[in-house]
Amino acid sequence: MALMPMLQQSWQELQIFLLSLLLFCSLYVFKRIPNGKQNLPPSPPKLPIIGHLHHLGTLPHRSLHALSKKYGPIMFLYFGHSPTLVVSSTDMAKEVVKTHDLVFSNRPPITAAKILFCGSRDVVFSTYGEYWRQAGKNCVLELLSLKRVQSFQYVREAEVEELVNKIHDSCLKKASVNLSEMLIETSNKIITRCILGQKYEEDGDNEFGQVSRRLLASFSSLCLGDFFPHLGWIDAFTGVIPSLKAISKEADSFLDQVVQRPLQESWASTTKFLGAAPFLSAKHSQQRRERNSRRR
Structure with missing residues (x-):
């Protein structure tokens, strides 16, 4: 007899947890929806939270190559919370590294670089500036x-x-x-x-x-x-x-x-x-x- 109240209480706690999780996911998805129409490059379908990570296999370069065949030489992907621009042609690479080099000169903060290179203070991972x-x-x-x-x-x-x-x-x-x-x-x-x-x-x-x-x-x-x-x-x-x-x-x-x-x-x-x-x-x-x- 004492088991039924315990099961009911556990079920209620589980319901509260699931509702809280659903609310959190809904708020996250709502925040990720852009307010206005953005002129972004083509992008494959993405999932909440993980973005496009599910498109990458054990060989990421081959996965990206397959995506580029379908979506073109320039793609916009989300790796988790990290927005990523993927280019796969010489013309697009020239636009990034030469024509618009100042726009793309900074590097995203990477944990390994911050620890191994004293706060990313090296040529590859340091932010654009005097240093x-x-x-x-x-x-x-x-x-x-x-x-x-x-x-x-x-x-x-x-x-x-x-x-x-x-x-x-x-x-x-x-x-x-x-x-x-x-x-x-x-x-x-x-x-x-x-x-x-x-x-x-x-x-x-x-x-x-x-x-x-x-x-x-x-x-x-x-x-x-x-x-x-x-x-x-x-x-x-x-x-x-x-x-x-x-x-x-x-x-x-x-x-x-x-x-x-x-x-x-x-x-x-x-x-x-x-x-x-x-x-x-x-x-x-x-x-x-x-x-x-x-x-x-």
Whole structure:
């Protein structure tokens, strides 16, 4: 007899919960309905809350390619709460990156970039402004100018020759070759020699390779806060945020060792080292100028 009142009370509580959930979803859908007619690009049907995420399969690039065949070279999608413009032709890409580059110059805030790059303070993810212009200028002058690219030609040739020799030796031994891993390793060697002045991916010293691989993998991890800002707190419980912080700490420790190394060696070794790493040398010179200006 006492069971019936308990069941009735539970049913009433369930009804209240379902009504509250229905009210919340209705308010959400009502808020998402635009007040006026907007001239937006074509868009496939979307679902409440998740937007167009259900259109993406295990291979998102193929899913987007299939959608572009149906809806054209420019589409407007909602990934959760994030409005996204998808272009899939050279003409549309030119409109975005060249004709209207200032309009699309900012990047959306990404959790991984904010944690790994000290608040997205890098060339790729930083917001458009004075800092981004100076960072881009430094990269162009110290790494991407014609003179710099030509000066690093011997590095590229040496590393590619080493790669070809490794593949040749493996073929003679009839051993299997993990070409993807070898290409990543060669790319890392070229990058570290050009930027940091020496290799950091050898058989006995592959710290840079491990850190860089974990950094790249972290950007493929799902952060709910990127798609649903109000649910960002869940990322702390799923382990995503702690993992990103651990990778950031590991990367900072490695880069601190690289930056401090020239300061801990003799003047001759430091000069030789920085001469082989013009980008790192430029950063040391900039730090010295900033210290001198503060002293004045």
